[in-house]
Amino acid sequence: MRFVRGFFWLVLILQLAHAKGSADLIVCGMEKVFIISAEGGESPRWEWTAELSAEIPESMRGAFATTDDCKPYRGYLLITSSSGGVALVERETRKCSFFTKVRNAHSACLVPGNLVAVASSFGGDQLVIFSLGKSGSQVAPEMRLPLYGAHGVEWDWRRECLWALGTEVLLKIEINDAKAVVVEEFKLPTPGGHDLTWWSASELVLSVDRHCYLFSVTENKFNRFLPLADEVKVKSIHRSRKTGKLVWHRGAKETWWSDTIRFAQPKENRALEGERIYKVRWDEPRVRPLESSEIIDPSVQPQRGISGNGGYVERSRIIVDLDGDGMEDTLLSGGPEEFGTMGGPWSVLLRRENGFVRVGEVWAHPAAISFEEDQSRISEDFTTRRYTRIWAYLKSSGRAGSLGYYRVGDSIVDELQGIEIYPGDGGTNLGNALFREAFRESSIPFRRERSLTTVTGQVTWQ
Numbered sequence: 012m013r014f015v016r017g018f019f020w021l022v023l024i025l026q027l028a029h030a031k032g033s034a035d036l037i038v039c040g041m042e043k044v045f046i047i048s049a050e051g052g053e054s055p056r057w058e059w060t061a062e063l064s065a066e067i068p069e070s071m072r073g074a075f076a077t078t079d080d081c082k083p084y085r086g087y088l089l090i091t092s093s094s095g096g097v098a099l100v101e102r103e104t105r106k107c108s109f110f111t112k113v114r115n116a117h118s119a120c121l122v123p124g125n126l127v128a129v130a131s132s133f134g135g136d137q138l139v140i141f142s143l144g145k146s147g148s149q150v151a152p153e154m155r156l157p158l159y160g161a162h163g164v165e166w167d168w169r170r171e172c173l174w175a176l177g178t179e180v181l182l183k184i185e186i187n188d189a190k191a192v193v194v195e196e197f198k199l200p201t202p203g204g205h206d207l208t209w210w211s212a213s214e215l216v217l218s219v220d221r222h223c224y225l226f227s228v229t230e231n232k233f234n235r236f237l238p239l240a241d242e243v244k245v246k247s248i249h250r251s252r253k254t255g256k257l258v259w260h261r262g263a264k265e266t267w268w269s270d271t272i273r274f275a276q277p278k279e280n281r282a283l284e285g286e287r288i289y290k291v292r293w294d295e296p297r298v299r300p301l302e303s304s305e306i307i308d309p310s311v312q313p314q315r316g317i318s319g320n321g322g323y324v325e326r327s328r329i330i331v332d333l334d335g336d337g338m339e340d341t342l343l344s345g346g347p348e349e350f351g352t353m354g355g356p357w358s359v360l361l362r363r364e365n366g367f368v369r370v371g372e373v374w375a376h377p378a379a380i381s382f383e384e385d386q387s388r389i390s391e392d393f394t395t396r397r398y399t400r401i402w403a404y405l406k407s408s409g410r411a412g413s414l415g416y417y418r419v420g421d422s423i424v425d426e427l428q429g430i431e432i433y434p435g436d437g438g439t440n441l442g443n444a445l446f447r448e449a450f451r452e453s454s455i456p457f458r459r460e461r462s463l464t465t466v467t468g469q470v471t472w473q
Contacts, residue, residue, distance in 0.1 A: 034048070034049040034050070034251065034253075034254065034256075034293070034294075035047065035048055035049060035056065035293075035294035036048075036049050036258060036272065036291055036292070036293060036294060037081045037083060037088065037291070037292045037293075037294050038081070038272070038283070038286070038288055038290075038291050039078035039079065039080065039081040039090070039288075039289055039290055040077070040078065040079075040268055040286065040287045040288045040289035040290070041076070041077060041078065041286075041287050042060050042061070042075055042076050042077070042078065043058055043059070043060050043078075044058070044059045044060075044078050044081050044088065044090055045057060045058045045059070046058075046294055047283075049258070049293075051281055057102065059088070059090070059100055059105055060072075060075070061074075061075040061096070061098070063105045064098065064100060064105055064106060064107035064110075065106075066106060066107040066108075066110065066146070067096075067098065067107050067110050068148070070148070071096065071110070071112065071148050073094060074092060074094050074095040074096030074112055074148075075090070075092045075094060075096040075098065076092065076094040077092055077093045077094045077289075078090055078091070078092045078289070079091055079092060079093045079116070079117055079118070079289050079290060080117065080118045080119065080290050080292075081290060081292055082118075082119070082120065082292060082297070083292065083294055083295065083296040083297065084099075084121060084296055084297050084298070084299055085296040085297065085298055085299065086101060086102055086103070086296070087099055087100060087101055087102060087108070087296075087299075088100045088102060089119050089120070089121065089127070091113075091116040091117060091118055091119050091129065091130075092116055093115050093116065093117060093132070095112050095113060095114055095115065095116060096110065096111075096112060096113075096116065097109075097110065097111055097112075097113050097116050097119055097127070097129050097141075098110040099121075099127065099143065107146075108143070108146075109127065109141075109143045109146050110146050110147075111141060111145075111146060111147060111148065111150045112148045112149075112150075113129045113131050113135065113139060114131050114134050114135035115131060115132040115133055115134050115135050116129050116130070116131060116132075116135075117130045117131075117132040117161065117162045117163070118130045118162060118163045118164050118206075118207070119164065120164050120165055120166045120173075121143075121166065121297075121299055121300050122140065122166055122173065122186065122300055123166075123171075123300040123301060123302045123303075124186075124302065125142060125143045125144060126140050126141065126142060126143065126153065126186075127140070127141050127143055128140045128164050128166070128173055128175075129141065129164070130158070130161035130162055130163055130164045130175060130176070131161055132160055132161050132162055133160055135161065136157060136158060136159045136160065136161060137155050137156060137157050137158055137161060138155065138156045138158050138161055138164060138173075138175045138182075138184070138191070139152040139154070139155045140152055140153050140154040140155070140186075140191060141153060153189065154186070154189070154190060154191040155191070156175075156182075156184065156191050156193065158175055158177040158180075158182060159177050159178050159179065160177045160178030160179075160204065161175060161176070161177050162176050162177065162178075162204050162205050162206070162207070163175065163176035163204065163205070163206055163207025163208075163217065164176070164207065165207055165208065165209060165215065166300055167228065168300060168301075168364050169212065169336060169337050169338045169362075170228065170337065171185070171303070172184060172185050172194070173185075173186070173191070174207065174215060174228070175207075176204040176205075176206075176207040176217055177204050178202055178203060178204050179198060179199055179202055179204070180196050180197060180198055180199060180204075181196075181197045181199060181204070181207075181215075181217070181226060182195070182196055182197075183195040183196075183197075183228075195231070197226070197231065197233070199217075199219060199224075199233070200219075200222070200224060200233050201219050201220070201221060201222050202219060202220060203219040203220025203221070204217060204218075204219055205217070205218045205219060205220070205245065205246065206218045206245065206246060206247045206248055206290070208247075208248060208249055208250075209250075210225055210236075210250055212334070212335065212336030212337065212338075213227060213228055213229045213335070213336060213337055214226065214227055214228065215228065216236055216248050216250070217248075218239070218242075218245035218246070218247075218248055220243065220244070221241070221243045222235070222236075222240060222241060222242075223235075223236040223238075223239040223240060223242060223245055223248065224236050228337075229337055236248075238257060238275045238276065239259060239275070242259075242261060243261070244261045244262040244267075245259060245260070245261045246260045246261060246262055246267070246289055246290055247259060247260045247289070247290035247291055247292070249291065249292045249293050250293075251293045251295060252293075252295055253295060253393065254393070255276065255391045255392075255393060256274060256275075256276060257274065257275040257276050258272060258273070258274055258291050258292075258293060259273050259274075259275065259291070260272060260273060260288055260289070260290060260291050261273070267289065268287040268288055268289055269287075269288055270282050270283050270284060270285065270286050270287070270288060271283070271288070272288065272291050276391075297364065298364040298365040300364075301364075301365060301366075306365075306366050306367075307366040307367065308341075308366070308367055309341075309343060309358070309360060309367060309369070310326075310328050310341055310343050310360075310462075310470070310472065311470045312470070313464050313468040313469075313470050314326060314345075314346055316346055316347075316348060317346060317348045317349070323464040323466075323468060324346035324347060324348070324464075325346075325347070325461060325462045325463065325464060326343065326344045326345065326346060326461075326462045327344040327377055327459060327460065327461055327462070328341050328342060328343045328344065328459075328460050328462070328472065329341070329342040329357070329377070329380070329457050329458070329459055329460075330457060330458050330460065331382055331455060331456070331457035331458075332455065333359070333361060333382070333398055333399045333401075333419050333455075334361060334388075334398040334399070334419070334421070335384070335388060335398055335399075336362075338362040339362060340359075340360060340361050340362050340367075341360040341362075341367065342357040342358070342359055342360070342373070342401075343357060343358045343360055344356070344357050344377070345357075352376075352406050353374075353376065353405050353406050353407065353412075354374055354375045354376030354377075354379070354403070354405060354406075355374065355375075355376075356372055356373075356374055357372065357373050357374070357375055358371075358372055359371050359372060359373060359401075359419060359424050361419075361421075368422070370419065370420070370421075370422050370423055370424055371417075371419070371423060371424025372424065373401055373403065373417045373424060373427075374403065374405060374427070375401070375403035375404075375405070376403070376404065376405070376406070377459060378450075379403060379404035379406075379446075379449075379450055380401065380402065380403050380450070381401075381402045381449060381450050381452075381453035381454070382399055382400070382401055382402070382453050382454065382455035382457060383399070383400050383402065383453070383454035383455060384398070384399060384400075384454065384455065385397040385398055385399055385400050385418055385419075393421060395420075396420055396421065397418040397419060397420045397425070398419055398420065399418070399419045399455065400416040400417070400418055400419075401416060401417045401418075401419065402414075402415070402416045402449050402450070403415065403416070403417070403427070404432075404434075404446060404449065404450070405427075405429070406435075407431075409435055409436050409437065410433050410434070410435050410436060410437040410438045411431060411432070411433050411435075411438070411442075412431070412432065412434070412435075413427070413429040413430065413431055413432075414429060414430060414431075414432045414445060414446065414449060415427045415428050415429020415430065416428055416429075432445050432446065434446040460472040460473060461473060
């Protein structure tokens with residue numbers, strides 16, 4: 012037993028050590044972009060300069076002398092430089108799949124349709140959008156919008172729009188019929204817009220000359236970003252989606268750069284002697300943006316019945332925002348053969364950047380289901396955070412059944428937590444009261460839909 016206990020602790024220590032050492036940072040500032048461990052004590056794990064990408068002509072390599080953003084995408088880094096360069100670099104080979112010149116390029120993001128949006132700061136003062144299929148120093152943009160002091164840009168896959176930060180304003184931009192159109196404009200509380208990144212599913216975090224703010228994209232409201240509310244010269248802010256830890260950078264008193272990486276939650280500093288740092292990002296790759304038509308939705312795939320007649324069966328689905336990110340998630344039922352008076356199985360499908368992800372299953376009857384927020388949805392511990400409780404009643408007889416809830420997290424559905432109650436004919440007043448209160452009105456609104464499948468397998472919902 013002592014050996015087993017010792018072995019368990021050894022495995023746990025090794026797992027924790029691996030988790031701790033697995034966090035990497037991407038750093039840019041001068042001609043070199045490099046990746047290091049957040050824990051320190053190691054040489055760079057990856058480096059890039061324009062000379063390492065043969066596709067970039069020698070005459071253009073000087074455009075990457077002062078790199079100022081470095082956003083990771085799956086298999087790639089999107090790099091911008093205030094010296095005038097933009098590049099999409101394959102990490103493994105360092106091959107440059109796209110490059111062009113943009114005056115004082117300060118940030119960029121990928122956009123559906125094989126496009127890239129670039130914030131062209133002072134001297135350019137615009138947002139320019141290029142096709143990734145056309146590289147070269149003289150490539151003409153597909154679209155452009157004026158934006159004084161453009162410094163930040165982010166794609167919002169949930170709302171299918173761009174957010175672009177300038178000196179005085181934050182713009183919400185939609186792309187329709189190959190045209191970029193400003194649909195809303197928000198004046199910054201104080202001037203000097205600089206960095207713009209996502210903080211949560213519904214909040215952008217941004218820095219200005221002397222402050223930092225959160226912007227709620229659902230409430231269209233700026234709030235003080237308390238960890239760095241009154242910090243000056245903040246060049247970058249980035250929160251890890253995996254751990255919640257915050258990394259940020261500010262310029263030294265007399266310069267735009269410093270040699271120090273800063274952390275918050277918990278507070279910590281790390282000096283990189285001799286480096287001129289401008290921005291620091293967590294190495295947590297994003298998915299390349301997809302067109303709506305490319306999103307894989309399991310509910311539009313036909314389902315054949317369990318019986319051997321080979322025909323398609325109809326199903327039900329429930330549309331509801333389970334994780335509070337503003338996007339509709341789905342509970343998708345099995346076929347009618349799987350349902351009885353107790354109910355039946357429903358796959359829980361959360362909408363993610365590249366499609367729907369099945370995180371678990373619940374058993375419920377469509378007439379006895381409701382949803383409420385779980386109080387742990389605001390927890391900073393990602394492993395214990397749960398967003399929603401799915402309440403269900405599972406009938407076992409005419410007068411009894413189980414009333415309980417399933418809890419939905421980022422990648423898990425917990426088992427049913429239930430008690431037996433006695434509603435229905437021959438039940439109790441308390442059992443009937445509990446049933447009525449649970450399903451009288453759902454705290455989180457939802458809608459039920461029924462499928463209609465053609466003989467050729469085309470599914471529509473109504």
